[in-house]
Amino acid sequence: MASKRTLKTLEPLGFIFPGVAILLIFVYYPLIQNFINSFFRFSAFSPSKIYVGFDNFKMLFQDSVVLTAIRNNVRYAIVSVLIQVCFGLVLASILEDKAFSKVAIIFRTTFFLPVLISVTVVCLLFSFVYNPMDGLLNRFLELAGLGSLARPWLGSSKTAIWATIAVSQWHSTGYIMMLFIVAIQKIPEELYEAAEIDGASKVRRFFMVTLPQVKEMFFVTSVVTVTGSFMVFNEPYILTRGGGPGTSSTTLAVHMYQSGFFKDMMGYASTLAVIIFLISAALAVVQLTAFKTGED
Amino acid sequence: MLVVGFILVAYPLFWILMSSLKKSEEISINIWSLPQVPQWNNYKVAWDKGISQYFINSFIVTLSTIAGVVLFGSLAAFGLSRYKSAWTKYALLIVTGGMMLNPQVCLIPLYQLLTRLNIRNTLFALIIPYIAFRLPLNTLLIRSFFLSVPREIEESATLDGCGSLQTYFKIFLPMSSPILITSAILTAYYAWNEFLFAVIFIDSNKYRTIPAGLMSFRDALQVDWGPLLAGMAISAIPIMIFFISVQKYFIKGMLAGSVKG
Amino acid sequence: MRKKFSAFLFVLLVAASLVGAQQKVTIKFFHRWPMEPRFSFFNQVVAEFEKQNPDIKIEMDSVVNDAYKEKIRVLVSSNNVPDVFISWSDTFAYNLVKSGRVKVLNDMLAKDKAFADSFIASQVKPFTFDGKTYGMPLTIDGKVFVYNKDLVSRAGVTTMPKTFDDLLAMLQKIRGAGMNPPLLEGLADAWAISHYQGTMLQRYMPAEVLAKDYAEATGEFTNPGYKVVLERFQKLVDFMGPNATSLTHTEARNLFLAGRLPVIYLQLAEFAFIKAANVKFEWDYFNFPAFADGRGDPGTLTGAPEGFMMSNTSKNPEAAEKFYKFLLSRENAAKFVKDVGAPVAIKGAVNATNAYPALIEAVNLINSVTGSTPWFDNAVNIKVADAFMRGSQAVATKDKTIDQVLRDVQNAAKIVASEAKK
Numbered sequence: 001m002a003s004k005r006t007l008k009t010l011e012p013l014g015f016i017f018p019g020v021a022i023l024l025i026f027v028y029y030p031l032i033q034n035f036i037n038s039f040f041r042f043s044a045f046s047p048s049k050i051y052v053g054f055d056n057f058k059m060l061f062q063d064s065v066v067l068t069a070i071r072n073n074v075r076y077a078i079v080s081v082l083i084q085v086c087f088g089l090v091l092a093s094i095l096e097d098k099a100f101s102k103v104a105i106i107f108r109t110t111f112f113l114p115v116l117i118s119v120t121v122v123c124l125l126f127s128f129v130y131n132p133m134d135g136l137l138n139r140f141l142e143l144a145g146l147g148s149l150a151r152p153w154l155g156s157s158k159t160a161i162w163a164t165i166a167v168s169q170w171h172s173t174g175y176i177m178m179l180f181i182v183a184i185q186k187i188p189e190e191l192y193e194a195a196e197i198d199g200a201s202k203v204r205r206f207f208m209v210t211l212p213q214v215k216e217m218f219f220v221t222s223v224v225t226v227t228g229s230f231m232v233f234n235e236p237y238i239l240t241r242g243g244g245p246g247t248s249s250t251t252l253a254v255h256m257y258q259s260g261f262f263k264d265m266m267g268y269a270s271t272l273a274v275i276i277f278l279i280s281a282a283l284a285v286v287q288l289t290a291f292k293t294g295e296d
Numbered sequence: 297m298l299v300v301g302f303i304l305v306a307y308p309l310f311w312i313l314m315s316s317l318k319k320s321e322e323i324s325i326n327i328w329s330l331p332q333v334p335q336w337n338n339y340k341v342a343w344d345k346g347i348s349q350y351f352i353n354s355f356i357v358t359l360s361t362i363a364g365v366v367l368f369g370s371l372a373a374f375g376l377s378r379y380k381s382a383w384t385k386y387a388l389l390i391v392t393g394g395m396m397l398n399p400q401v402c403l404i405p406l407y408q409l410l411t412r413l414n415i416r417n418t419l420f421a422l423i424i425p426y427i428a429f430r431l432p433l434n435t436l437l438i439r440s441f442f443l444s445v446p447r448e449i450e451e452s453a454t455l456d457g458c459g460s461l462q463t464y465f466k467i468f469l470p471m472s473s474p475i476l477i478t479s480a481i482l483t484a485y486y487a488w489n490e491f492l493f494a495v496i497f498i499d500s501n502k503y504r505t506i507p508a509g510l511m512s513f514r515d516a517l518q519v520d521w522g523p524l525l526a527g528m529a530i531s532a533i534p535i536m537i538f539f540i541s542v543q544k545y546f547i548k549g550m551l552a553g554s555v556k557g
Numbered sequence: 558m559r560k561k562f563s564a565f566l567f568v569l570l571v572a573a574s575l576v577g578a579q580q581k582v583t584i585k586f587f588h589r590w591p592m593e594p595r596f597s598f599f600n601q602v603v604a605e606f607e608k609q610n611p612d613i614k615i616e617m618d619s620v621v622n623d624a625y626k627e628k629i630r631v632l633v634s635s636n637n638v639p640d641v642f643i644s645w646s647d648t649f650a651y652n653l654v655k656s657g658r659v660k661v662l663n664d665m666l667a668k669d670k671a672f673a674d675s676f677i678a679s680q681v682k683p684f685t686f687d688g689k690t691y692g693m694p695l696t697i698d699g700k701v702f703v704y705n706k707d708l709v710s711r712a713g714v715t716t717m718p719k720t721f722d723d724l725l726a727m728l729q730k731i732r733g734a735g736m737n738p739p740l741l742e743g744l745a746d747a748w749a750i751s752h753y754q755g756t757m758l759q760r761y762m763p764a765e766v767l768a769k770d771y772a773e774a775t776g777e778f779t780n781p782g783y784k785v786v787l788e789r790f791q792k793l794v795d796f797m798g799p800n801a802t803s804l805t806h807t808e809a810r811n812l813f814l815a816g817r818l819p820v821i822y823l824q825l826a827e828f829a830f831i832k833a834a835n836v837k838f839e840w841d842y843f844n845f846p847a848f849a850d851g852r853g854d855p856g857t858l859t860g861a862p863e864g865f866m867m868s869n870t871s872k873n874p875e876a877a878e879k880f881y882k883f884l885l886s887r888e889n890a891a892k893f894v895k896d897v898g899a900p901v902a903i904k905g906a907v908n909a910t911n912a913y914p915a916l917i918e919a920v921n922l923i924n925s926v927t928g929s930t931p932w933f934d935n936a937v938n939i940k941v942a943d944a945f946m947r948g949s950q951a952v953a954t955k956d957k958t959i960d961q962v963l964r965d966v967q968n969a970a971k972i973v974a975s976e977a978k979k
Contacts, residue, residue, distance in 0.1 A: 041976070156799065157951070158954075244802070246950045262623075264940075
């Protein structure tokens with residue numbers, strides 16, 4: 001009888017165990033291991049690790065590339081919130097406006113298409129767009145009589161990071177837009193009708209009705225976008241070949257990759273990963289606390 | 297403004313299609329014009345020179361990840377929604393916490409771990425981490441659905457003599473198919489497009505998935521742009537059509553995904 | 558029913574044991590050319606070998622250049638060393654050898670004199686350390702300036718440069734004739750930068766200084782000559798125009814092939830592309846010129862052989878050796894020359910029947926130079942090379958000064974030295 005009871009208390013474990021075990025082994029264990037690694041110096045191709053105390057962290061503060069990387073991540077975050085979130089919301093509310101209801105579906109689907117393409121295809125596409133000699137962008141500028149604006153977009157340290165950021169906007173704005181469309185569809189129709197009776201213009205209706213109603217979605221997507229901006233790896237890795245020219249378009253994740261897998265400084269790369277972890281954890285806390293207050 | 301945006305998005309996509317039918321020299325010289333003679337051969341070259349293998353790998357990885365996520369996720373969700381004890385509380389904490397962790401942070405230890413397990417550079421090196429990193433979100437997604445299942449249904453099942461495992465299989469799984477499909481599609485989107493792990497954990501061309509494979513495809517072709525663009529089109533179009541046809545579920549999953557993670 | 562079942566089981570067992578008896582020996586082969594035409598070449602060679610040796614199966618795998626550098630080092634440090642694999646020479650090879658898992662070939666070469674003697678001796682040396690040979694070369698290579706004769710003569714250039722100042726004057730003249738840029742390199746490819754810098758360092762610096770600095774434990778890079786070399790490299794970069802940093806080497810080469818670029822720094826192995834493109838212009842080449850004030854031997858050619866190594870932990874050493882010799886046989890080397898169009902280190906494999914005149918000339922050039930300089934990115938620790946290469950990109954985009962770059966290089970060298978000591 002007693003054994004049957006223990007069986008009963010163990011029963012939920014049977015269901016939960018496989019999933020939690022996978023998480024513990026492949027997510028939590030690496031996380032802890034990464035903290036440990038950051039105090040060592042080691043190479044991917046030798047088994048020996050040397051304890052170096054806080055050396056890696058000291059190196060971090062002397063490494064000017066880290067500053068470049070964080071600055072680029074911040075640029076990513078600012079532009080992404082402005083374009084993906086703010087512009088995405090504007091786009092969503094225009095497409096949900098009754099005046100466009102006939103064509104909305106075409107626009108909506110088109111804007112959403114890039115979301116469905118893998119980042120590699122997008123980056124390869126834009127390497128054609130940005131090609132300095134035969135690229136679409138420079139050729140278009142020449143055609144439009146703006147040849148003086150043509151430049152090596154990915155080859156100049158002044159434009160490389162912005163060109164990279166632009167690709168991400170092209171890729172992801174449709175995603176956030178779609179989330180806002182769903183959020184707007186949930187707004188009760190009466191609110192708009194009431195505003196219309198009050199004689200509010202479309203712009204006013206946007207600020208009076210839409211914006212307050214999607215406030216929570218706005219906040220959540222902002223945090224998600226900012227978090228994503230601090231993790232960004234794919235675009236600079238592919239487009240500017242690991243953050244070039246020089247290190248002008250590098251990001252934290254790219255710098256981590258380069259340090260670990262290219263320069264074979266695995267310990268230092270782990271230290272960079274700790275920084276990435278701290279930033280993302282801080283953002284997660286912001287999201288959690290704010291989301292809790294949103295529920296009240 | 298809408299029209300400008302439309303052109304900005306649609307033209308490059310159209311350009312891929314158009315240029316994928318051109319000869320490689322034509323692409324750089326007659327950049328705007330339609331192909332003189334459609335080069336369907338580009339598609340054949342792309343397919344034969346590697347895309348087919350990447351496609352198969354992506355398929356295996358995606359399907360396995362979906363199976364793993366849906367199975368382990370729904371099992372855990374069942375345990376987490378139908379029982380209450382100290383254990384489940386901790387487990388829930390572990391799952392919720394897992395959602396906050398980024399793959400970047402675990403990259404190097406995971407690389408070492410997979411090497412030690414002797415599965416780096418196999419498809420398992422992608423499938424297992426994919427499952428691990430997708431489990432938290434999907435477990436919570438499915439759990440929230442399970443929580444809404446009335447107690448009575450479960451009780452009547454118990455009266456009918458169903459054990460908990462049977463209740464899970466015969467009652468919960470069938471009635472939660474919409475949420476399971478949502479979760480499967482969300483997982484598919486992730487597994488099909490994942491790049492970081494795919495590029496770092498796989499060395500061999502023969503195990504590459506599409507996102508990483510296209511990179512080596514570019515390097516291998518050097519300047520043969522026609523087949524490269526054809527390869528890009530092949531890897532984008534089927535999945536586009538698939539996701540548009542299941543848009544309803546996909547958007548539902550996106551919504552849950554973004555709100556919670 | 559049961560009988561039928563056990564009969565079925567029996568059949569299965571017999572079938573399984575039959576398959577087991579026929580089990581093949583598997584040899585793992587790893588190279589770095591997933592791209593054409595070499596990819597097909599190796600496929601064909603492997604297929605032919607398997608046909609001749611039905612009991613041996615070759616498991617072939619390949620990844621591109623930069624990825625290969627990383628992967629092969631990981632593999633060699635693990636217990637998964639491929640049975641046969643390709644390696645660069647000199648420092649790169651030496652680092653692999655240090656793992657203790659690369660097979661010493663001396664016994665094999667002593668037993669098979671004919672095989673040992675089929676290679677150009679000078680090209681085996683870069684795989685030999687302390688009297689032990691660890692690899693035999695397949696390809697040989699060198700880096701030279703290739704020029705479009707039509708464009709260059711249209712600019713009025715008649716003699717090719719003997720010194721670096723001549724080279725600058727020549728580029729100036731070409732640019733003056735309205736051809737801009739006169740010289741181009743894909744600076745987005747870090748390794749392409751290292752090819753220039755490796756040569757220039759060799760031409761300018763005293764050999765002993767380089768030997769000391771290239772060694773991990775003693776590298777400092779404090780000699781004032783480094784600054785001079787980087788300044789002169791920047792002079793060349795200034796000719797390349799603003800697009801260089803966003804182009805890859807392949808893109809630059811394509812411009813040359815299309816007749817849109819007068820001069821480019823190419824590997825001899827890349828002659829194959831010129832040949833394959835059926836270019837409509839005349840072309841020729843010259844070695845990197847000397848510095849009037851240089852201390853290094855101007856007669857050397859930058860470039861190094863690549864060759865195959867074997868694992869000394871192989872489970873099937875005989876089969877591996879068989880495949881190894883097959884890969885490097887004169888027939889396959891000749892086939893390589895014919896299919897790929899690049900020079901090889903096997904005597905007599907490049908000849909009038911399978912090679913075009915420029916290739917034969919290229920092999921003669923390699924055989925006639927006073928020495929060869931290994932690729933810079935393979936000669937020094939990657940952290941130092943990265944500081945040079947990334948730094949030079951930043952100088953090209955005017956984001957860093959040469960002094961800053963050298964400081965980064967010196968810091969990297971300090972890290973490398975401290976690691977080498979521990």
